[in-house]
Amino acid sequence: MTKPARRAHRRVDAEANDRALLRAAHDVLAEDGAHASVAAIAARAGVGIGTLYRRYRTKSELFQHLCAVSLDQWLAAAEDGLAHDDPWEGLAHYVTTGVALGSGSLGPIAGMIEITEEMADKNTRSDAAAALLVERAHAAGVLRSDVTVIDLHLLLEQLGRSPLLEQLGRQGRPDLVEAARNSRARITAIALDGLRAPAPRPLPGAPPGYELFSERWEPPPPGT
Amino acid sequence: MTKPARRAHRRVDAEANDRALLRAAHDVLAEDGAHASVAAIAARAGVGIGTLYRRYRTKSELFQHLCAVSLDQWLAAAEDGLAHDDPWEGLAHYVTTGVALGSGSLGPIAGMIEITEEMADKNTRSDAAAALLVERAHAAGVLRSDVTVIDLHLLLEQLGRSPLLEQLGRQGRPDLVEAARNSRARITAIALDGLRAPAPRPLPGAPPGYELFSERWEPPPPGT
DNA sequence: CCCTTGCGGAGCGATTCGCTCCGCTATAGC
């Protein structure tokens, strides 16, 4: 295209609308789970259904984009953590930032969208950065020795969704959201203290295997 | 009725069927959230829809019974914890047992069922027992001093639902369930170590208020 | 042997879904 710019009528609003749509999709997904409907997402974003469908050709495409953005945020959180000089501070930044992302809400769309090569690549790089963070912390002796990077992943997945926040949203109580966020920050701090070396007693059972991660994003078998 | 007992044709199966129904309701609720359908529950329990509807007059009634059973289990867990002589062991028992109950899956039915007086009473007694557990642990100096009973409640709510287990169930991978349970036990152990006194650093923000608990089980406002 | 009793699941009306399509509003160029 040689045309430098095709002026839109409301170019200023468009970008804000897009962010609102993604945020709305995330929130509705958290509150309604797999039951989330496009109508609810559009309403939450304050736009019409038509506006949503001009931006994304299908519901899956919206969710796919949402996933891609989330992967970007995770990668950034891990790289920011590595940028810290102190190994523990870097790990703590990764944990607190990742929890605050709240991407556990994206769980219900596993198997509903196609994973592009670009997304898989971002995921790989993100995992590698997280592994580096854990290795560095282990080497510095600040992370309890019996915790693996997979333990950390599953911990983040566990803390990445907030039943309290989801229910408050479902009941329309934005006045309590701030208190709920603070509560989750306290819980995250408790978990971080539990991760700190030295460990008072060893973790139970065997370290979790990698098989808990592979095949996690493939569609479920037809018989359901 | 003066008749002492009306013999059923399959009285032995009936009790097993009832347990299977409750377990199935719990599992399907965990996997499908509010979207859970009676057909899916009956299929999971291995019974017909008619069988389910002869036992419970409506879907809400089934969920209500499920909640009542869960409340019983929580109360038992708290009282078992108090039965321990060691304050820390008692608290740890309460936490690990409560997490394993997995009652976080019941979240989606908040506001869908009527809370009977009996259920409210059980809830009150359960809360009182949990408060006693926390007080005792504080008095013994084994629980970090800046954590409140509400922190503990919210922590249990956070750990009481397992995204990993839910997704595995959705994908029909029972072979990985044991590993997933073990992983959650490890995460619970990490959290317990984070709860142990002395605390390496104080928890962020103000202690959560009781308002995060009141009104939590009332139906959402009509405008949604 | 028949009769009672609990069981499974097809099917009902109602609801909700993803998505299309069209009338309307708000702006750009003149």
Add this chain to the structure above:
DNA sequence: GCTATAGCGGAGCGAATCGCTCCGCAAGGG
């Protein structure tokens, strides 16, 4: 101020799914 038009909102479509009813059938008791 006027017209042309790009972007917007939401009514409404067919399809799918929901909670629930009801009836034909299998499984023991007398």
